[in-house]
Amino acid sequence: MSLFEGSERKRKEAQMREAGRLPPGQSLTEKWPVLHYGAVPKVDLASWRLRFFGEVEVPTAFSFDELRALPRITRCNDIHCVTRWSKFDCRWDGISVRELLARVRPTPQARYVMVHAEHGFSSNLALADLLDESVLLAFGMNGEPLTPEHGWPLRLVVPKLYFWKSVKWVHGFELMQHDAPGFWERNGYHMRGNPWNSERYSND
Ligand SMILES: Nc1nc2c(c(=O)[nH]1)N[C@H]1C(S)=C(S)[C@@H](COP(=O)(O)O)O[C@H]1N2
Numbered sequence: 001m002s003l004f005e006g007s008e009r010k011r012k013e014a015q016m017r018e019a020g021r022l023p024p025g026q027s028l029t030e031k032w033p034v035l036h037y038g039a040v041p042k043v044d045l046a047s048w049r050l051r052f053f054g055e056v057e058v059p060t061a062f063s064f065d066e067l068r069a070l071p072r073i074t075r076c077n078d079i080h081c082v083t084r085w086s087k088f089d090c091r092w093d094g095i096s097v098r099e100l101l102a103r104v105r106p107t108p109q110a111r112y113v114m115v116h117a118e119h120g121f122s123s124n125l126a127l128a129d130l131l132d133e134s135v136l137l138a139f140g141m142n143g144e145p146l147t148p149e150h151g152w153p154l155r156l157v158v159p160k161l162y163f164w165k166s167v168k169w170v171h172g173f174e175l176m177q178h179d180a181p182g183f184w185e186r187n188g189y190h191m192r193g194n195p196w197n198s199e200r201y202s203n204d
């Protein structure tokens with residue numbers, strides 16, 4: 001990195017801090033780091049399904065074509081990784097999770113969701129956090145389709161929580177009555193993960 005690029009980054013970072021957009025302990029990155037546990041999965045779109053199960057009235061498996069045919073939405077937001085980088089003004093293109101939930105109809109007992117991905121990765125969310133208007137299922141970011149490393153064919157984006165909750169290669173939503181820890185949450189990370197409260201580890 002040249003001296004100029006470094007000071008430019010610092011200037012933008014100070015701007016974001018000033019604007020109240022940089023959570024505590026985070027720093028700005030212009031790049032898009034790739035971070036995950038395990039290998040990038042190979043996905044066969046013909047047999048791929050996005051499943052909704054557990055506490056739902058209408059358990060459903062959506063094909064990729066069915067999801068592509070749904071109304072498109074875009075969301076602009078900032079993402080915050082627990083490893084302390086934040087990336088600003090990401091423009092995501094995708095579909096509404098709320099719309100899918102309206103179709104599968106969570107039971108009145110449903111309060112939490114386990115989000116499932118390839119290779120057994122999972123992360124837990126409160127249903128209320130999943131229903132936030134900032135949330136979407138993304139096919140692409142900043143005008144480009146997702147690359148396999150960033151979650152192609154589909155990833156969840158939950159910008160108000162640390163980015164480990166934004167599950168790549170998502171293929172299932174399990175609606176639950178009670179909260180339960182997902183992959184990182186079983187390994188010491190926080191059950192909710194709100195960056196504005198520095199909810200990094202289970203004892204934060
Ligand atoms: N399926 C899956 N999704 C995942 C992860 C993972 O290991 N597997 N890691 C999470 C973590 S810790 C982060 S920071 C982000 C990183 O997303 P990126 O590689 O697109 O930046 O993905 C999240 N989603």
Ligand SMILES: [Mo]
Binds near residue numbers: 035081082083163164
């Ligand atoms: Mo992360």
